[in-house]
Amino acid sequence: MREDADIARDVEGWLARHERKGLLRFVIVGSVDDGKSTLIGRLLHDVDGVYDDQLAGVKRASARGAIHDGDGGDIDFSLFTDGLKAEREQGITIDVAYRYFSTPARKYILADTPGHVQYTRNMATGASTADAAVLLLDARLGVLPQSRRHAYIASLLGIRELVACVNKMDLVGWDEAVFARVRDDFAAFTARLGFREVRFVPVSARRGDNVVRRSALSPWYDGPTLLESLEALPLAEASADGPLRLPVQMVLRPNLHYRGYAGQLASGTLRPGDRVRVLPSGRETTVKALDGWRGPLDEVRAPASVTVRLDDEVDVSRGDVIVGVDAAPSTVRRAVADLVWLGERAFDPSRRLLLKHTTRTVGARIEAIVGRTDLDTLETVPADGLALNDVAVVVVSCSRALHIDPYASVRGTGAFILIDAVGNGTVAAGMFRADAPPAEPTSAGGPVTAAERASRWGHGGAVVVLPDRAAADALDRALFERGAASVVLDGESVLAAPRLAAAGLVAIAVDGVETLFSGTSMEIVRVPNDIDAVSELTARGVLR
Numbered sequence: 001m002r003e004d005a006d007i008a009r010d011v012e013g014w015l016a017r018h019e020r021k022g023l024l025r026f027v028i029v030g031s032v033d034d035g036k037s038t039l040i041g042r043l044l045h046d047v048d049g050v051y052d053d054q055l056a057g058v059k060r061a062s063a064r065g066a067i068h069d070g071d072g073g074d075i076d077f078s079l080f081t082d083g084l085k086a087e088r089e090q091g092i093t094i095d096v097a098y099r100y101f102s103t104p105a106r107k108y109i110l111a112d113t114p115g116h117v118q119y120t121r122n123m124a125t126g127a128s129t130a131d132a133a134v135l136l137l138d139a140r141l142g143v144l145p146q147s148r149r150h151a152y153i154a155s156l157l158g159i160r161e162l163v164a165c166v167n168k169m170d171l172v173g174w175d176e177a178v179f180a181r182v183r184d185d186f187a188a189f190t191a192r193l194g195f196r197e198v199r200f201v202p203v204s205a206r207r208g209d210n211v212v213r214r215s216a217l218s219p220w221y222d223g224p225t226l227l228e229s230l231e232a233l234p235l236a237e238a239s240a241d242g243p244l245r246l247p248v249q250m251v252l253r254p255n256l257h258y259r260g261y262a263g264q265l266a267s268g269t270l271r272p273g274d275r276v277r278v279l280p281s282g283r284e285t286t287v288k289a290l291d292g293w294r295g296p297l298d299e300v301r302a303p304a305s306v307t308v309r310l311d312d313e314v315d316v317s318r319g320d321v322i323v324g325v326d327a328a329p330s331t332v333r334r335a336v337a338d339l340v341w342l343g344e345r346a347f348d349p350s351r352r353l354l355l356k357h358t359t360r361t362v363g364a365r366i367e368a369i370v371g372r373t374d375l376d377t378l379e380t381v382p383a384d385g386l387a388l389n390d391v392a393v394v395v396v397s398c399s400r401a402l403h404i405d406p407y408a409s410v411r412g413t414g415a416f417i418l419i420d421a422v423g424n425g426t427v428a429a430g431m432f433r434a435d436a437p438p439a440e441p442t443s444a445g446g447p448v449t450a451a452e453r454a455s456r457w458g459h460g461g462a463v464v465v466l467p468d469r470a471a472a473d474a475l476d477r478a479l480f481e482r483g484a485a486s487v488v489l490d491g492e493s494v495l496a497a498p499r500l501a502a503a504g505l506v507a508i509a510v511d512g513v514e515t516l517f518s519g520t521s522m523e524i525v526r527v528p529n530d531i532d533a534v535s536e537l538t539a540r541g542v543l544r
Contacts, residue, residue: 021102022235027111027127029154030136031146035167039136039205039226040099040112041079046212047227049101096126105231120149120389121342124429127154128415131236132161134226139172139202143185148375151186152391155193156338156431158411162190162198163229169218170204176220192378199229240301243327244268244276245405245413247358248320252307260291260309261316265302266358266412267405268324272298277328278314279321279403285312302412317481319360321403321413329403329413334367336435338407339386339394343420343427347386352421352541355398358413362483363399363421363459363543368438370394386428395437396430399459400483407431421541453504459484460542461501464508464525464533472508475530479506484543506542 028036044050097112111126133154172178183200190198202218209215212227245266252260274287290297291307300306355364370393371380407414418428454460466472472488479486486506489497497507527533537543
C-alpha cells in the first residue's frame with residue numbers, strides 16, 4: 001500500500017516515473033493443457049494486476065464449478081484470460097488475450113496464446129509483436145511436438161529471449177531429477193535455434209510456486225522466479241535505430257492548402273529537414289513538416305504514427321514507401337521466405353493468392369517449395385506440398401515489385417501474409433530471408449502461352465469496353481500502376497482485342513465497338529468508368 005500512498009502524494013510525479021519505465025512485450029506459448037492461462041492468471045493476481053471486480057467475478061465463476069482441476073473453493077486463475085464461452089467450456093485457450101500490468105521496475109504487455117495445434121495461427125499472431133517468450137512445459141509430459149513447434153516459430157519471428165517454465169512440479173513431487181530431464185531435453189533442442197539465452201524455472205502455476213514468490217518446496221533450485229527472470233530480460237533493441245521505413249497508408253487532403261502522407265514508421269527516425277526518397281518512383285525530396293494527432297512534431301521514432309508533409313509536389317500513394325536516401329530496401333518481385341502455413345486447406349497451386357506487405361497488396365504465387373522444416377531435427381526436407389502448421393522455406397513470386405528488408409533486419413518490412421483471393425482468408429504468414437532467390441525458371445521454348453504471361457504478370461486476359469477515351473486512359477493508368485499489362489485500342493486496332501485478351505493482356509476499347517467483335521466467343525466486360533472496371537475485373541478473377 002506504500003505505492004498507493006506515494007501516488008496520492010504526487011500523482012504527476014508518479015505518472016512521469018511510470019512513463020519512463022521500460023516496456024517488455026512477451027508472449028506465453030506451449031502445448032495445450034500445459035497451464036499457460038493459469039500461469040498468467042496467477043502472475044497477474046500476485047502482482048496486483050487485476051481489478052477487484054474482475055477478481056470477484058472469477059471467484060464466483062470458480063465457486064460455480066467452472067474450475068477444471070481442483071477444489072471448488074479455489075480460484076481458477078485461467079478465467080482471468082479465458083473469457084470466451086467456448087474457452088471456459090473446454091478449458092482451452094482459443095483466441096489471443098492481451099493483458100497489461102506493471103511492477104516498480106517495468107511495464108509489461110503479455111499475450112496469452114492457444115496451445116492447441118488447430119490454433120497455431122493465433123499463436124503466431126500473438127508472438128509476432130513480442131520481444132520475449134515464456135514457454136511452458138508440463139513436468140509430467142516433457143517436451144511435446146507442439147512445444148518444439150512453438151519454440152521454432154518464436155525464433156522465426158525474431159524472438160531472442162526465452163524463459164522455459166517447467167510447470168506442474170507439484171504433480172511430480174517437486175522431483176529435481178524430473179526438472180533436470182525436461183530442462184536438458186529442451187535445451188538440446190533450443191541450442192539449434194537463434195535464442196540468445198534460455199532460462200529454466202520450475203513452477204507450479206496453480207499454487208504460485210516460483211511465479212512471483214520463491215517456493216520452499218524447491219530448495220534445490222537457487223535461480224530466479226519467473227517474475228525475476230522477466231525483470232532481468234534485456235529490453236528489445238529500438239526499431240527507431242534502424243533504417244527509415246515509412247509505408248504510406250493514406251493521403252490526407254482536407255483542403256487545397258494541405259497534402260500529407262500518413263502511416264506508421266516500421267523503422268527509423270524522422271525529422272523535418274531530412275532528405276528522403278519515395279519508392280517506387282525514386283524521387284528525392286525533403287521533409288517539410290511532421291504532424292501528429294496533437295499537432296506539429298520535431299521528431300518521430302518507430303513505431304509511432306505520423307503524417308508527413310514534403311517540400312516538393314511528389315506523386316505518393318497508398319502502398320508507396322518513404323525511405324532514407326542512404327539506406328534503401330531491396331526492390332524485388334521474387335524472394336526467399338520462411339513460411340508458416342495457416343490454412344486448414346492444404347496449399348493448392350491453382351488457387352490465386354494475394355500477398356499483403358506493409359500497406360501494399362499484390363498478386364502472388366508460391367513459385368517453389370525449397371523444403372519443409374522437420375521440427376524434430378530442424379532440417380529442411382524435400383516437400384511437394386504444404387499442410388496446416390507446416391513451416392517451410394519457399395520462393396515467392398509477386399505480380400508487382402515490393403520494397404523489402406530481411407525480417408531479421410527490419411520486422412515491419414520483412415513480414416507479409418498470404419491471402420486466398422477467393423475466400424479472403426489468411427492462409428500463411430511469411431518472413432523474408434536475406435538469401436537470393438534461385439534463377440528464374442525459363443520456358444522450354446516455343447510460343448509464349450497465356451498461362452506463362454499470367455504467371456509472370458499476375459493476371460489474366462480480358463476485353464474491357466468503356467464509354468469514352470478519358471475513362472479508357474484512366475483504366476490503363478490504374479492497371480499500369482498495379483503492374484498489369486494493358487493497352488488502349490482505337491480505330492481498326494480494336495479488331496486485335498480478342499487476340500490480345502486470349503494472349504493474356506487487358507485490351508481496353510471505347511464504346512460502340514462491340515459490332516467489330518461479332519462472330520467471336522470473346523466475353524466483353526462493359527462498365528461505366530475505370531473504378532468499376534477494376535472492381536469487375538477483380539471480381540471475375542482476371543486481376544489478383
